Amino acid sequence: MTAIDLDLGGHSIGTNDRARRFERTGRFRGSDWFELLVVGLFGLLAAWVLAIDLWDVVVHGQVWTGTDGIFSEDQLQYLAWIRDASQHVLVSNMFVLTPTRADYLQPMVAISGGLVALGVAPWVALLAGKPVALAVVFFATRGLVHRTARSRAAREPSDTS
Numbered sequence: 001m002t003a004i005d006l007d008l009g010g011h012s013i014g015t016n017d018r019a020r021r022f023e024r025t026g027r028f029r030g031s032d033w034f035e036l037l038v039v040g041l042f043g044l045l046a047a048w049v050l051a052i053d054l055w056d057v058v059v060h061g062q063v064w065t066g067t068d069g070i071f072s073e074d075q076l077q078y079l080a081w082i083r084d085a086s087q088h089v090l091v092s093n094m095f096v097l098t099p100t101r102a103d104y105l106q107p108m109v110a111i112s113g114g115l116v117a118l119g120v121a122p123w124v125a126l127l128a129g130k131p132v133a134l135a136v137v138f139f140a141t142r143g144l145v146h147r148t149a150r151s152r153a154a155r156e157p158s159d160t161s
Contacts, residue, residue: 039138042137046134066079066126067123081106084102084113085112085113085114091113112126113125
């Protein structure tokens with residue numbers, strides 16, 4: 001076993017095994033149980049603030065604005081940008097009192113603005129970006145870890161005993 005192999009109850013899971021599988025197929029096949037556990041925990045963590053906000057609204061009989069952040073000013077600014085992007089793709093500077101040119105492009109705001117233009121409520125369009133962001137961060141991190149593990153396994157001498 002090399003220094004970066006794991007022994008889990010008699011099942012040896014090592015980066016050399018993953019590197020050999022990568023070399024045979026040119027890619028990693030599927031996600032293992034640990035990766036699925038990590039993405040599940042990451043999803044629960046991402047939904048935690050939303051759950052607390054909804055609980056607070058229900059318990060205290062408040063009106064929910066559709067935001068899910070600690071700093072409501074930022075969330076409401078995102079809603080304003082989404083509403084502005086629903087008119088056209090670019091958004092203007094809404095931090096000033098005078099009208100400004102629409103010259104700000106943010107891809108997720110533009111996509112959410114497109115959803116609003118199709119008839120979706122702005123707060124739903126804002127919350128729809130959360131699973132997309134979760135998936136992007138997870139798969140980017142997963143790709144980095146797999147690439148790093150493969151390159152480390154290629155540099156480490158394999159243990160043939």
